[in-house]
Amino acid sequence: MPELPEVETLRRQVEGALAGTVWERVTAVPASVFRTPARDLQDGLAGARLLRVGRRGKILLLAFDGGQTLLVHLGMSGQLLLCPPVSPPPRHHHLTVGLEDGRMLVYRDPRRFGFVRLARDADLSDLRELAGVGHDPLDGSRSWEEFASGFAGRAGAVKAVLLQQDMLAGIGNVYADEILHEARVQPTRGAGTLTPPEKKNLFHAVRDLLARAVSLGGTSFDEAFVDLFGRPGLYGMHLKVYGRSGEPCTRCHTRLKEATVGGRSSVFCPHCQV
Ligand SMILES: [Zn+2]
Known part of the structure; x- marks a missing residue:
């Protein structure tokens, strides 16, 4: 399932390749992923110029002239693909956009857990999709003390x-396990038991690890995630714990264990994570 590094990879690529382009010939095939009716998507996007691409958590925000923003969430298996001219659209495509230069942008989501919604900019602050989206870990403006204070009143496992x-x-599940291994904290630890130095370590682990994952284009599992050009992310070969239960810890060679935290499987090192 795409998490922040995969979505940020896509954000940078879409902005780099498509900012300034006019979306011609928009075709929306009615599908459950559309939270705006297909007809309204077609009418709203046809002829619109993409200005910039933002991100809130795992949601892409494509801002157009005319005061509209397209929200795109990849769900489990969503993809945005930029296809060369005159290539047939890939299977399970829901939205296709013909660009001025003949290329085609495609949104597809075989498992349909993602969503697409077109909103007026003036309405963005009221959207339920964006309610409760917290601080962005890649936003460097926050200190570790502010990060640590975010733990106040949050019970349960870290x-x-x-x-x-x-x-x-x-x-999400993948990077949470990787971050906790990097910070040497066990996933089952009560969040309230973390010491200030541990919270500081965790703060740096969050930022550093996610930034490294973005620099390698994220992680592709079962080819569910590919970037705008159809390429898989390269961070998968750097995963230290996720998917490696029973294998030796890369840091201390202790056999990695698996536990369930909040219904999610979690892999950690019982020796160097405390
Ligand atoms: Zn270890």
């Missing part, structure tokens, strides 16, 4: 807290 989107937006 991993469950990392997954709370109103605490930090965009972290």
Whole structure:
């Protein structure tokens, strides 16, 4: 499932490749992923010029002239693909956009857990999709003390807290495990038991690890995530714990264990994570 690094990879690519382009010939095939009726998507986007691409957590925000923004969430298996001219659209495509230069942008989501919504800019602050989206871990304006204060009043395991989107937006099961290994904290630890130095370590682990993952284009599992040009992310070969239960810890060679935290499987090192 795409998390912050995968969505940020896509954000940078879409902005780099498509900012300034006019969306011609928009075709929306009615699908459950559309929270705006297909007809309204077609009418609203046809002829619109893409100005810039933002992100809130795992949601892409494509801002157009005329005061509209397209929200795109990849769900489990969503993809945005930029296809060369005259290539047939890939299967399971829901939205296709013909660009001025003949290329085609495609949104597809075979499992349909994602969504697409077109909103007026003036209405963005009221959208339920954006309510409760917390601080962005890649936003460097926050100090570790502010990060630490975010733990106040949050009970439960530290991993469950990392997954709370109103605490930090965009972290999912994969990167939560990786971050906790980097910070040497066990996922089952009560969030309230973390010492200030541990919270400081965790703060840096969140930022550093996500930034490294973005620099490698994120992680592709079962090819569910590919970037705008159809390429998989390269961070998968750097995963230290996720998917490696029973294998040796890369840091201390202890056999990695698995536990369930908040219903999610979690892999950690019982020796160097405390
Ligand atoms: Zn270890």
